Amino acid sequence: MNARANPNADVASSGVAAEELKQFVERIERLEEEKAGLMGDIKEVMAELKGRGFDTKAVRSIIRLRKKDKEERQEEEAILELYMQALGMA
Known part of the structure; x- marks a missing residue:
């Protein structure tokens, strides 16, 4: 071989x-x-x-969010808000 x-x-x-x-x-x-x-x-x-x-779940979310820069966080929040409105959740 x-x-x-x-x-x-x-x-x-x-x-x-x-x-x-x-x-x-x-x-x-x-x-x-x-x-x-x-x-x-x-x-x-x-x-x-x-x-x-x-609340450990909230703290984990905060830690995850703090890893992102402000613009990335704002974009994610805007998309989430848009999707929630589309589903009648907002």
């Missing part, structure tokens, strides 16, 4: 490429672990927020 028929043969036969691939995979795994830790931290903060009487 030639290398073209099996692209993995190049990686397997090349110590440098295999080591580089291993390093990428290990970096991703570490980042995934950090991400899981951060998600756990966010969950704890949300539970604390809820325990203090705040």
Whole structure:
């Protein structure tokens, strides 16, 4: 079987490429672990927020909106308002 028929043969036969691939995979795994830790931290903060009487759904919406610039937010709100009017909801 030639290398073209099996692209993995190049990686397997090349110590440098295999080591580089291993390093990428290990970096991703570490980042995934950090991400899981951060998600756990966010969950704890949300539970604390809820325990203090705040609406977590509203807070998540605010966080999502704060990531957008003013123009993008206004455009989204205008489209939402237009659609709600079309459906008789406004």
